[in-house]
Amino acid sequence: MAATLSTLAVTPMHSVAQTTASAAQDALARAPLRVEIDAPTDLRELLNRHLDVVRLLQAGAPGEQEFNRLLLAAPAQVRALLETEGYFAPLVEVQRAEAERPARIKVSPGPRVLVGRVEINAVGALGEALAKPDAADPNLLRLWRRVTNAWPLPEGSAFRVSDWSSAKAAVLARLRAERYPNAAIARSEAEINAEEHRAILRVDLDSGPAMVFGTVRVEGLSRYPESSVLNLKTFGPGTTYSEKLLLDYQERLIKAGQFGGVSVSTEPAGIPGQLDVIVRVQEQSAQQLTLSLGFDDASGPRVGAEHVSRRVFGTDWTGKGVAQLGKNKQEFSTDFYSYPSENLYRWLVGAKRTRLVAGGQVTVDTSARLGRTRDTERIERTYYGEVLYATALNRDTGERGTASAYSANYFWVHRDVDSVLLPTRGLTTSAQLSTGYASSTIAANGPFTRLNARLTYYQPLGSRTNRWYAIGRIEAGSVMARDEVALPESLLFRAGGDQSVRGYNYQSLGVERTNSKGEVVVTGGRYLATASAELARPISEKLSSFWIAGFIDAGNAGDKLRDLDPAVGYGLGLRWRSPVGPLNIDMAYGRRTQKWRLHLTVGVAF
Incomplete structure (x- = not known):
């Protein structure tokens, strides 16, 4: 028969027969001390983590006197723990069988408050x-x-x-x-x-008193002008205090590129109702050279170099030169950006030359552009004029053609996500509009308009303890020009690759044409449509930054809408959500090619 702890735990029972009592006592003394908790699963886990008597047993072999003392105190401790979970009228009973070592704590939590x-x-x-x-x-x-x-x-x-x-x-x-x-x-x-x-x-x-911003004080500058810090703020003296304004200001300073560390804080201004803003910066070096070795769909194995000058010839301009050398793609570019003005606009000047081998064709694009850009918390805008000159060589036939284009361009990105680096909820939208005039040595000349848009949606699914994360992406593009007008290949569309349709080579999907040898080669098309769906979740609670994912992509490019025959790819992937952005490793199967392909990507594409 079971009895409560107050009856059993302190003084062992004695029977009339002394030998029987001694044997029972000896057996009880030799058995290990144990405690069993009879409670609903979630509460049992709580009690196993925090009850003193359980923790005593986990720490080692306790003495029976200490065990009994904590067992006597257990009901009060159980009630206190259950109150933290909203159970204020539980029934708690501690039982211990006369001839057995285990103690049993039975808990009926009752209704939750x-x-x-x-x-x-x-x-x-x-x-x-x-x-x-x-x-x-x-x-x-x-x-x-x-x-x-x-x-x-x-x-x-x-x-x-x-x-x-x-x-x-x-x-x-x-x-x-x-x-x-x-x-x-x-x-x-x-x-x-x-x-x-x-x-x-x-x-x-x-609430305390309402506060406004006072003056801004900058500390840590020696190499760069104070305007490089002050021009990035969007508030002034008398502006109502907002934590978001300070965080946005700090983020813009970090993204500006001149500073390796930024701290934005406030302190009393000495005037009632005012807070001065203190900006502490750690300057980056004026010159930086980075060498790289990697692999991607476009280039295959590649080596690269990047040089950044954060104050070109002592002026308020930043310059960046990049060289990427790969088997299938070689790219050289140089860009110059002015320091932001008070309205956050920068001037930009750039030039780029790219050589790409894809689909049996070698294209060489040379471009130059001049414009302005403005990047705020959610919206990025870029306006620029561009001159593009391209040559295309069919490696099978030896046919060569040239084309050029002169265009005005507007690029717009809107980010409404919970995190720019590691988004899990929200929507990103990017759109580009180009309009201009194209000329060619192999076809007619004429005006053109190019539209390209991309939407990516992030949505968490399930409960907090069983969370999944969904990502959906669609992209569409169109070039509007007369059929007889030839455009540079880089203004046309192709699909395939890491950020397009996985399971296929970079830009290997497009318009299939038959060359003079009867072989099929791929060129760009005037229309693009792709879509992607992905579902991911953390591998485990302890490895919360490592996710597994399943995905399916589909899409293609074509010269006519009716020619958009979607190629499908699907597979599994591993995600590492690092502090500087995601690293994605995907193994994808292309149904059209019936081959598996490995894809590696770093960062989030907008």
Whole structure:
């Protein structure tokens, strides 16, 4: 018969027969001490992690006296632990059989407490402003609405102490992020009605005074002008405090390229209601040379060199020269960017020469461009004029042609994602419009317009403990010109490769033509359509930065819409979500070629 701990654990039972009692005691003393927890799975895991008596056994062979002491204290500790999960009326029984060593803790948690009502109140300057009848500032009303909407613990949800703490932190952080950086929790209360299994939650947020920005002070400059820092800010003295403005400012400074480390903080200005902004930078060297060795679809094995001059001949310009030498692709480029002006625009001047061997054809493109670019938190815009000269050689027939194009271009990128480096939720959109005039030695001359757009959607799926991540991508392009107008090959479209249709060589999909030898060669087409779907998840909780993925891609390029015969590729991949961006390794099968192909990519394409 089982008995409670108070009956058994301290004094062993004695029977009338002394020899029987001694044998039972000896057997009990020799058996190892054990404790079994009878509770729902999630609560059993909680108790196994935190109960003192369990932790004592895990640490080694304890003495029976200490074991019994902790076993006596276990019911109170179980109740305290269960309260953190929202169970305030559990039944806890500790049992120990008379002739057996194991102890048993039986737990019936009872109903979980649910959130019954939530009260979030503003006190201090914000509370006084909102309390004015018919005179509250609409901006403050919208701010308070954003604060209360940040509350993640709605009525009817399960009450947990950890969720209660996180919810308070969420609304406080939201209030501190805009206008009131010194906000604090003046009072918080969770009133638990154990009989009705209901919690009434109250939080009073003291906003403190509203703050505005004062002056900006820069520390750490010696090599670059102060304007290289100040021109990147989008606020001035008197601008209402916003944490987002500071974070965006810091991100722009990092992306500018002159600084290896950037810190943006605030401190009291000495004037009530003002915060000065302190920018501390660590300058990069004025000159940098990088050598590389790698492999990709376009080049095959390749070697490369990149030289960056962050102050070209002492001017407020940055220059970058790149050389990439591979088996199938060789590329040389040089670009110059001015330091940003106060409206964040940069001037750009660039030139590039590319030689590409693909589909039995050798193309050499030479281009030069001049324009302006502006990069903000979510939107990147580039306007430029370009001159392009291209030659194409059919290696099988020896036929050679030249074409040139003069164009005005607009490139636009919009990023609405949770992380630019490692997105898991949101949408990115890129679009390019080019219009100009093309001429050729082998066909007619004439105007053209080129459109290209790409959308990538990120969406997490499933629960927090069983999370999957979906990625969908579509891309479309079109060149509009008279049929008899020949365009440089680089203005036409091809598909295939890492960021297009996996399972196929880089730009190996397009218009198939038969040469004079009767062989099929691939050239660019005037239309493009590709799509991709991918589903990924972390390998394990401990290896959360390593994901496995399954994907399917389809698409092609053609001279007519009706000629777009999609090629399909599918496979499996491994993802490493590193601090500097994702590294993707994919093994893809191309149905059309009936071959497997390895793809390696670094970073996120927009």
